[in-house]
Amino acid sequence: MTHPAHGAVTLTEIWRGPFLESAHQGHAVVCDATGQIVESWGEPGTVVLPRSSSKMIQALPLIQSGAAAAHSLTPEHFALACASHQGAQVHTDKVGTWLDAIGCADDDFKCGPQESRDIDVRDAMIRAHESPCRIHNNCSGKHTGFLTLAKHLGAGPDYVNPDHPVQKACLEAFERVTGETSPGFGIDGCSAPNFACTLHGMARAMAHFAAADDDSAEALLHRAMAHHPDLVAGEGRACTRLMRAMNGKVAIKTGAEAFFVAILPDQKMGVALKITDGSTRAAECAIAQILVRLGALDPNHPEALAYTNGPIRNWDGLVTGHMRAAPALL
Known part of the structure; x- marks a missing residue:
């Protein structure tokens, strides 16, 4: 397997005064509706x-x-199924209601407990000497989707096992939309398998979502994300801020x-990108600049500037x- 740094190019630069202090390298692909680059x-x-960029495929x-139809799920449910949420009250309340509706409880989740990333919730729980629950895990929406599917299929409780019908269905969907046979998987932070593909394959999958018919599952999911950016991530997060800046027209x-x-x-x-050193700030800068480049994001919007040329x-x-998009993306 090729080392991920092989052939990478600089996508994001960090400047201190007149000096280039750091540079983040990576790979990025833009595909059209035919899957071509x-x-x-x-x-x-x-x-x-x-x-977690594959959550809409897993959904x-x-x-x-x-x-989804059997359980009368709504766009809010779909947004939560695709979410890496903050664990704010708006997230845990809605996930909790969904969990109750399918007759499940916190103990049914296979994702671990995670401290809320919402500062107010976190501090209130610390003051009350309360421990984080699994519902606070940023993937609890996705896992409620998994539990819903497992119930519908009459499958067992170990829904994160790669041999479980839920994960077999996820792999089938993943290979279908990426147009590739996955070479394997790693175990994600939430204990579910995360299937591998090429970057081209992931961009192809996102283009497939973008070009899907209005009444398709793909369209239901990307519209839910774009129309409920607060549920997909949370206040202060790049996904939420940039989707709001694009007025519900793009899902990221x-x-x-x-x-x-x-x-x-x-x-x-569809777009897919990976920064090889794992720097989130660099990925946020690069995706914002690519969205500007493709005409989806106003280059002068304050949220765009916060990421493409952030002080x-x-x-x-x-x-x-300043953190700036590298010349290659301009």
């Missing part, structure tokens, strides 16, 4: 783990199996270790430098 940086054939069987999703994807229905294009401040509030 429109533009790329680095090596499109790099094998990657898309991590396809939830709809295509009939489970981050993944751990500096992965990012975008689904652009108007352009019928770096010291503890006294002085601007000491």
Whole structure:
């Protein structure tokens, strides 16, 4: 297998005054509706783990199996199934209601407990001497989707086992939309298998979502994400901020270790990118600049500028430098 750094190009730069202090390298691919590469940086054939950027693919069987219709799921449910949420009250309340509706409880989750990333919730729980629950895990929406599908299929409780019908359905969907046979999987932070593909394959999958018919499972999912950006991530997060800036026209999703994807229905294009050193800040900058490049994000929108040319401040509030998209993306 090719080392992920092989052929990588600089996508994000960190400047301090007049000096280039750091540079983040990676790979990025833009595909059209036919799955062909429109533009790329680095090596499109790099094998990657898309991590949470693949959640909309993992949610396809939830709809295509009939489970979503059987349980009267709404766009809010679909957004949560695709979410890496903050664990804010809006997230845990809605996931909790969904969990109750399918007759499950926190103990049924196979994702581990995670401290809420919402500062107010976290601090309140610390003051109350309360321990984080599994519902606070950023993947609890996806796992409620898995539990819903498992119930619909009459399958057992170990829904994260790679041999479980839920994960077999996820693999089938993954290989179908990426157009590739996955070479394997890693275990994700939430204990579910995360299937590997090439970066080209992931961009092809996102373009497939972008070009899908309006009444398809793919369209239901990407519209739910774009129309409920607060549920997909949370306040202050790049996914939420940038989707709001694009007025519900584009769905984007981050993944751990500096992965990012975008689904652009108007352009019928899909984007996938990976920063090889795992720097989230660099992935956020690069995806924002690619969205600007493709005409989906206004280059002068304050949220765009915050990521494509964001000021770096010291503890006294002085601007000491900038994070910028590298010349290759301009």
